[in-house]
Amino acid sequence: MSTIGITLNGERKEVPAGASVADLLNSVGAESQNVAVVVNEHIVRPDARASVLLQENDQVEILVFAGGG
Amino acid sequence: MSSLPAWLTDSRLSEDIEPLLRQEDSESLERLAAEAQAVTLRRFGRIISLYAPLYLSNFCSSGCVYCGFASDRKSPRRKLDASEIEKELLAMKALGIGDVLLLTGERTAAVGFDYLRRAVEVAARHMPRVVVEAFPMSVVEYRGLAECGCTGITIYQETYDPENYRDLHRWGPKQDFHERLETPERVLTGGIRSVGIGALLGLSEPVGEALALLRHARYLCKTYWKAGVSVSFPRIRPQEGGFQPNFTVSDRFLARMIFAFRIGLPDIDLVLSTRESPAFRDGMAGLGITRMSIASRTTVGGYVEADATSASQFEVCDDRSAEAFCAALRAKNLDPVFKNWDAAYNNPLAAEELA
């Protein structure tokens, strides 16, 4: 299976070619969390995550709310 | 009658000062004086800024019951032409004056916007600060004056009581209470850097007037936060025509009002003119008052040669010379100045910089 390299939360990661954003969330255990996903500065809404496919060198951020003042 | 603006009736804008105005005992008066003195010293140091009035004309179209210039008064009318204005200004400069207030009555054919603008141009050549007290104008007209070197406009509401206002302004353009009330805002919108407001004390119930005036000042400061606002305390004086004010405003009440205003408006100039006696002026300097007129002539012109014939707007009570008055202030450890070091910063506020 071929893989592509992306950056996830600042770290380099290999993912299967053709993986969707939803697949990525599954693979990191974020599928049932309230998360925001940003791919290359674009917000990817929940209803689009299954259809947006990752590309080589994509910059992905998965974000949640945390405590803060 | 359209409704009054919210700020005028907003008791919350004056609730901290209202109790101070309603007290009547000597002990509280002394305490207020001390606090006003402390606030003034902290904020203004010992400086008293000085200016002198130059009446350009006594033509008037209005019928204000309380004014010596009212159009039904029978006294000679005069207006200064440009060269006469220049001569008066030079005479004023020779007396040590460096800050002029140009005055006219209400708008007339003889004295309108163009006349005033020309006067400002002439004055701006000689004086670093040119303030105008004249008829209400439009935003466009105020911008015109600003561009000619007008650095401030003084416009008194006379009274903030609309019914009384109507009774006192028998005819003429000054009859419109709301137009007058909105004038300070047009001044500042037109780019003039500062506005002076006031009520003619004695026309209406004094505590009510004081509260309205305080609210007006605070509203202007909050809304036009880049502009200068000052408050004057003209008190009705006897004049030709024999108008008797409805209310007597005692020295003690006026002093209390000034102290309260200083405490409530710690940063703005509070102004006292030569309507008041030497003793009152000397006493109040440094206890809240930070700006005063001097060597006043309230007839038209009058600095080149005394004018005994034409009407005066009010009787001058303190007629000391500039020198004598400055000496009195210095004796009180105060520092009289004609502010002239910020001429470079007196340019009108560009439209896009306005609050």
Place this chain on the structure above:
Amino acid sequence: MDSLRLGTYTFSSRLILGTGKFSSTSAMIEAVRASGTQLVTVALRRFNREQAEDDLFGPLSAIEGLTLMPNTSGAATAREAVKAAHISRELSGSPFIKVEIHPNPHHLMPDPIETYEACKILAAEGFIVMPYIPADPVLAKRLEEVGCSSVMPLGSAIGSGQGLSTAEMVKLIIRESNIPVIVDAGLRSPSEACAAMEMGCDAVLVNSAVAVARDPAAMARSFAKAVVAGFEAREAGLMPRSGAAVATSPLTSFLGAAS
């Protein structure tokens, strides 16, 4: 009690809480509930599998009547703050955004220039913009002009517990402001929160003082009472401060006897 109006929202509580520095999410939730607050601020961070159970969005969303105000903490520029705001709105559905831009990680002082730029953009986009700022009266007016729904001047540096060290500046801001003024940061005790309200603040935001207390929920309750006390005292009409001591030579003798 008069309601606090922020944008199109009204709140009966004038205590806003931050959610950071608590020993655990459950401690934070307990404090939030105890305080009666209706507005809390949260930050964005990267998802981390190990910390997944610490999700606070779920528990916070379960509190009835609570609105979230995400903040842009972590952003060092206007651009980053705007980005954070978009992501936050996406995640929370809330139109509130606390614009918090502190490029210096030591003193955490807010950057006035980046804050202004970010607020201008976000206000135009329809956010309810709540900028965290130095206690600067001119900056406060400029932010009001570009459409912020409040200004939040700091009392003292975040977490420093130095109280209302900026009181005189905050008073100037209150005097000139046409929008709510909310002291945020540095408040250490309920009495300081009470003093801020008596001074004329419309609300206060407290985080560290509650989070690091031995009993955060009790501390939160105490702050809530103090905020109510201060607000009600002000509304009831505080006695004016008496002036300076009477001078030995009376200043008013020139006025003569009562006339």
